[in-house]
Amino acid sequence: MRAIVFDFFGTLTDPAAEAGRRDSVTATAAALGVPADRFWHAMGASFPERIVGGYGDARQTLRRVARDCGADPAESELDAAVAAQLAGSVHVRPPRPGVLDLLDRLRADGYRLGLISDCSSELYESWPETPYAPRIDAAVFSWHEGYRKPDQRLYEAVSARLGVNPADCWYVGDGGSREHAGAHRAGMRPILVTNTAYPDAAALRSDPDPYTPALAIPDLDALPTLIDS
Structure with missing residues (x-):
């Protein structure tokens, strides 16, 4: 071998x-102005498509998932959400x-x-x-x-x-x-x-x-x- x-x-x-994964998602949801539970479930539901590139990069993904949750984040909110998402990915x-x-x-x-x-x-x-x-x-x-x-x-x-x-x-x-x-x-x-x-x-x-x-x-x-x- x-x-x-x-x-x-x-x-x-x-x-x-791994125990910190939900806290990471919660921080991203807060930056987007989306309820944490709704965002957590939306991220989970999108997982199969997200991990094969179907949602695009981090910014494109967060915009799309936020819209799936009924929000339309401003560019400044997306900036903060991407930063939170990247920081959370480091922590896990x-x-x-x-x-x-x-x-x-x-x-x-x-x-x-x-x-x-x-x-x-x-x-x-x-x-x-x-x-x-x-x-x-x-x-x-x-x-x-x-x-x-x-x-x-x-x-x-x-x-x-x-x-x-x-x-x-x-x-x-x-x-x-x-x-x-x-x-x-x-x-x-x-x-x-x-x-x-x-x-x-x-x-x-x-x-x-x-x-x-x-x-x-x-x-x-x-x-x-x-x-x-």
Whole structure:
């Protein structure tokens, strides 16, 4: 196995930070002058289309969702909302404890590292500024590609950009979005991160995976031992 492909949210990021996602959306709603509950549900309902680029960038997305909620924000309100949305996106993606050192170790051991993330525009647009970017050799984002997990084109894209065959890849994720089923069909070897220490994080994963990998670890710090064995 020459490469490791990671999921992003709840896998490389700190699962505990997921609890702040609603507060982030509430701040954006306030900037738009939209009731927080209505905006939260509208964002959730738009998720499948937003993450494949159907709503455009952050500003276009917030304008459209606000209008879906019955508001017509002024440009100044959109300015504030975009700022709140971008700030919130930073707060929900801090690195899992120890993960940056882990990525450095894996690369030093000779592994090529990839990423597949179902995400909206905020992550794609800010990716170069994150501490993950210099450690990941090939990153594939649903918003940019125009399709989401478990679409096989995502797995094909990341393996091609890593310069390896899918059969040479581990796929590591916390579940949701049928990501392990997609990795298995692509010929990758899936590993489930159960996040045993973060029982609330699993409730935020959408589209549960019908495929249960044979290999599972409670946290990423167990990954080197597993793949070395």
